[in-house]
Amino acid sequence: MFRILKKTFDTGLVTIDYPDAPPRLSENFRGAPRFHLANWHDARPAAEACPTGALSIRDYGGIREVTMDYGLCIFCGECGAADQSGAVQMTREFELAVRDKANLVLTAQYDVSFDGTQQHLRQLHRGLQPVEQDTAALELKVHQAIHQTLGRSLAIREVDAGSCNGCEVEIVALNNPVYDLERLGIHFVASPRHADMLLVTGPVTRNMELALLKTYRATPEPKVVVAVGACGISGGIFGRNYATVGAVDQVVPVDVFIPGCPPRPHALLHGILLALGRIAEKQLPL
Numbered sequence: 187m188f189r190i191l192k193k194t195f196d197t198g199l200v201t202i203d204y205p206d207a208p209p210r211l212s213e214n215f216r217g218a219p220r221f222h223l224a225n226w227h228d229a230r231p232a233a234e235a236c237p238t239g240a241l242s243i244r245d246y247g248g249i250r251e252v253t254m255d256y257g258l259c260i261f262c263g264e265c266g267a268a269d270q271s272g273a274v275q276m277t278r279e280f281e282l283a284v285r286d287k288a289n290l291v292l293t294a295q296y297d298v299s300f301d302g303t304q305q306h307l308r309q310l311h312r313g314l315q316p317v318e319q320d321t322a323a324l325e326l327k328v329h330q331a332i333h334q335t336l337g338r339s340l341a342i343r344e345v346d347a348g349s350c351n352g353c354e355v356e357i358v359a360l361n362n363p364v365y366d367l368e369r370l371g372i373h374f375v376a377s378p379r380h381a382d383m384l385l386v387t388g389p390v391t392r393n394m395e396l397a398l399l400k401t402y403r404a405t406p407e408p409k410v411v412v413a414v415g416a417c418g419i420s421g422g423i424f425g426r427n428y429a430t431v432g433a434v435d436q437v438v439p440v441d442v443f444i445p446g447c448p449p450r451p452h453a454l455l456h457g458i459l460l461a462l463g464r465i466a467e468k469q470l471p472l
């Protein structure tokens with residue numbers, strides 16, 4: 187027993203302060219890719235290297251449309267490695283959760299010259315705005331926000347609707363001493379009847395479609411649904427096929443989408459807090 191106590195004192199405090207303080211990310215952490223669109227002269231190598239189709243190009247009538255879908259991106263870094271111009275950079279951004287899936291898609295149109303390179307940028311539809319920080323929950327201290335919203339702790343039911351368990355590994359980490367979700371007044375519950383929020387990982391398999399729907403119906407109002415990871419947002423590399431329905435929002439309404447493959451615990455926490463603001467909105471009298 188003394189050995190355990192000594193070890194505890196030697197180890198010291200390991201619990202992080204996020205979101206009250208910025209996180210300390212590991213050296214090797216890789217976040218979302220960003221693009222210097224105005225100076226990008228050839229998107230073809232990066233698009234060809236993208237294994238998921240998140241980054242794609244379409245040429246028509248002398249115009250090239252470059253589309254980046256962060257809902258499909260697995261943050262693998264292949265686009266950055268393939269692009270020699272420096273227009274693609276892997277960042278350490280992880281606060282990427284959005285309420286509107288359309289905000290995860292960025293589209294740029296270029297004139298194309300005879301050698302296939304891009305000339306000036308004609309039009310830009312910029313998705314993934316810095317972060318949808320439109321909720322008071324992200325500005326207030328979290329436990330305060332939860333208390334103000336619910337008057338008690340926030341209960342989450344996790345639903346694995348067909349994931350590879352990558353997202354589950356990160357979700358389980360939220361309960362370890364480093365992330366210690368319960369310090370914020372957030373805990374996981376076993377029954378959807380006791381839950382305020384469903385945290386759903388996907389892609390939704392056809393075997394889990396009805397189970398997800400029943401879980402959603404069993405959750406009391408006002409409830410929110412958070413789709414976790416590339417598969418939950420878009421079906422990921424599985425898409426829609428004989429075995430999977432695809433994205434979570436094909437089955438139940440989704441309030442917040444958290445990109446990543448899998449999203450790291452900080453990213454999950456950020457998305458959960460964004461969804462907390464959504465619960466507050468749903469509680470407002472009409």
Ligand code: SF4
Nearest residue numbers: 236259260262263265
């Ligand atoms: S990081 Fe990987 S998945 Fe994302 S756009 Fe680049 S190549 Fe595609």
